[in-house]
Every structure is written in structure tokens, then in C-alpha cells.
Amino acid sequence: MATSKLSFDEARLALRKFRDHPTRNSEEVVELWQTVLQKNETRLGEEVWAIYEQVFVALLDCGDMNHSRELLEKLYQRFPSSQRVRKLNALYKEAAGHFEEALDIYDKLLEVDATNPVYRKRKIAVLLGQQKRVEAIEELIEYLKTFLNDKEAWLQLSSLYLAELDYAKAAHCMEEVILSQPYEADYLVRYADIKYTQGGLENIEIAKQYFIQASRLNPSSLRAAYGALLACEWLAQKQTGQKKKDYVAVGTWAAERIVEIYTEE
Amino acid sequence: MSGGSWSTLVRSLCFIGLISLIHCAYSAAQHRSYLRLTEQEFTRLPADILLQTIVSLVLICYSAAHVAGDFLPIRADTQVRTKSWDTVGNCPSFYTFDHRAKSLSPYFAADLRPQ
DSSP, rough: OOOOOOOHHHHHHHHHHHSSSOOOHHHHHHIIIIIGGGGGGGGGGGHHHHHHHHHHHHHHHOOHHHHHHHHHHHHHHHSTOOOOHHHHHHHHHHHTTTTHHHHHHHHHHHOOOOTHHHHHHHHHHHHHHHHHHHHHHHHHHOOOOOOOOHHHHHHHHHHHHTTTTOOOEEEHHHHHHHHOOOTTTTHHHHHHHHHHHHOSSSHHHHHHHHHHHHHHHTTOHHHHHHHHHHHHHHHHHHOHHHHHHHHHHHHHHHHHHHHHHHHHO | OOOOHHHHHHHHHHHHHHHHHHHHHHHHHHHHHHHHTTTOOOOOOOHHHHHHHHHHHHHHHHHHHHHSSSSOOOOOOOSSSSHHHHOOOOOOGOOOOOOOGGSSSOOOOOOOOOO
């Protein structure tokens, strides 16, 4: 990645964009930090603390414990009694494999601030880090009873159920995610994927409707168009007469959409 | 819409309608100044100006609707559509670090004990 050719401002904007729309691109963040921004730390002003936090997590993700520890010490110096920095310390412990100590820190933080959802979510993440998926699912369900509208938690629970091959519950979780963000085509596609996997006439009919809606919301989504095509193909085989003609018509529309997407590129 | 000839036709119709409407306005103003000069009362505009006004109004409405094009669905979000699942399906609060990156570090540093 040619990050060394980016200017200071471009690198700063890139990091800001990654903070606003978080993607797990830790290598890129670390490279931006090390090649461009670290040399001009003073120019960053007060933003430097947010960047430290962001780069800290990215360094942990890349397995670089030494540099991340340096950043953590700097953050401790600046914010000595901050809960947020203690959470970062617990994160460091998790990455180092010291899960019991991390859980200790989270419990102490919850004593201070019992209603903060962040620490509860991290405790669930600790269970995930220890490969205890079933316990993590149970804890996450408990968490979601209190924090009903946490879209991220529903999304995570859906992925966990998919890993357990429990498609019905994963579909229910995706429904909750769609409730909170109904215009995001990718969530509709994932829900339709799960329904299609479950199979059967009703589920594939639902999958077809969601694929078509996703394709309307995002016309350049190949997965939505292809999913619609497959669903219509399956449904057209099972029906006869007028319904079959409808499915064939919709399937043809989906196929045309796919061709358009490929010719646009 | 079938092609460029239809769209040029409606555009020219729209243009003609606008010119016609301006002509009506000018005629009406001229008519009123004529009545003022001949000291007649102004009760109503002559029928031909009225008719021309209504016809050009209908013409403009029709051609403008066609110039504007088809209806588009109202989008609730006008964001850039290039977000991938990596961004949309990301759950940052649940990051775990037990993946292959651990093999990249030569050793784990000693613990940092908080003060």
C-alpha cells in the first residue's frame, strides 16, 4: 500500500474516515500511522488522543504488543484516572491472553458505571476470545434483553448463530438489525441469504422479496440480483401456470440487472 | 420515451408555449393601453387573447412534464453505495484478538500494571 506517498492531511482524513465508519483494516491504519503521522505528532493537536486510541487497537490487531504498550503509557500519562483508558488496558490484556485479569478490570469498571453497555459487550468478547461461543451467546441474549436497540449486538448475535448453524434464530436477529436500519441493502441481502439457506417454499419466497428490495435499494449489488435470480429459478420450477410466468418474468428482470452490472464495470 | 426526436419535439413545444405566453402578456398590456388611450372601460380581455393564454398554459404544462422525465423513487438514504460488508457488518465492540496475527509478534510484552 502506497501510504507513504499520502500527505499528512490525507492520512489524517483517512484515519478520521476509518473512525467514523469503522472497518477492521488494522494493517492500513498502522501503516498510515508509522509512515506518515508518527513523524508529525505535534501537528495533530488534540485529535492525537483519538488517533492514539485508534492506532492502539490496530496495533493489538496486528500483534504488535510493544508499540501498543507505548501508546497505552502515553494515554495513561495524559488521562490517569480515565475509565476509557482502563478499558484499553483490559483490551491489551485480552490480546495478551490474560483473560481473567481483563474480566477483573471490566468487573471493576462495571462497579463504577453499572449501566455502561461497552463493558458488558467486552465481557462477551472475552468469552468469544476464549472460544466459548455458547456461553457468549447466552450472555449476549441476556444483554439484549436490557439493550433492545443495539444494532451491533444483534448483528454479532446473528453471526454467532450462523456459526452454530442455527438459521432460524440468526434470521430473527437479522430482522432486528433490519428494523433499526431498513434502508441498508447489505442487511436485506444477508437476511435473504439466511432464508434461502433455510429452504422450503415459504422461506425462498421471502428470500426472493428481500433480494428484490435490496436490488431496488442498491442497483449495483450483484449479490442481491443474483440471489433474486436463483430464488426465482427455484420457485419457477415448483409452480405452474400464471405464478410460474410471474416468477420467470421477475427472474428475467434479475438476469438483466446482472448483465447491466457487469457491463457498467 | 422513444429517442431524441421526441425529446427535441417536446422541448420545442415548451419553448413555443413560453413564447406564446409572453406574447399574450404583451398583447394584454397593449390592449389595456389602447383602452386607456381611447378612454374605454376595461371589463375583460378580448376572447382571442384569453384563448391563446389558456392554450399556451396547457401546452407548457404538458411539455414541461415530459421534459422533466420519468418519476424516480424517493431514496431515504443518499449515501455512497460503495460500502462493503466489511464496513456495514463490522462489530467493533466485539473485536477479539485470538487470530493469526499473534504469530506476527516475536513475544508478548510484560504486563502493564495500572497505577
